[in-house]
Amino acid sequence: MIHPALALALVLALALPGVAVANVDPLAQAEMAWPGSPCAGSLDVVHDPLLPADRDGEFKRGTCTVVIRPGLPRERECDAIVHEAGHAAGFDGGGDHYGHAPAGQGIMALDGQGEWPGCHPPPTLADIRADARDEVRSVLPSPRAAWSVTCGPGLRFVCRASRARSSRRYRFVLTMSGNFDFAQLADRRPRRRGK
């Protein structure tokens, strides 16, 4: 069996692709990426569902407004905001007449595939626990909202679900692909009362 502390280290190193990271602040990342921007501190993000489907964002020239397609995964939205904030900052990477950088060269690349590292932090233990709670809830009998689910404490990769008189326990298991899975643990027999 893997020691829980080692398991955590492995999980953080792998930066589980399936775990949603809660603590991404796109505006703070944009400030960090473009400190000298005329729009620093006054960048405005609006969401527009009418943006073409092949575009995550757009910058309105002459303003400090970036337009973002709603419904993007949080980290991709963060990349899009940092990218558009680069246009707002007047970045010119020489790749095309919009000032993009050549393909493959960072967040301003014209292929739109660039990632800003600050938008992709490794998941924290709290992120992993929140994800674990969602995963456990998804395999519980309905009504799922009636279950109370807790994971942890600390480095213990065990989640407990309880509802009325039922309770179940699940253990966090790392898979070879770097994702995680849950194994249900056998129910503990209720302690017998003394005679």
Ligand SMILES: [Zn+2]
């Ligand atoms: Zn662009």
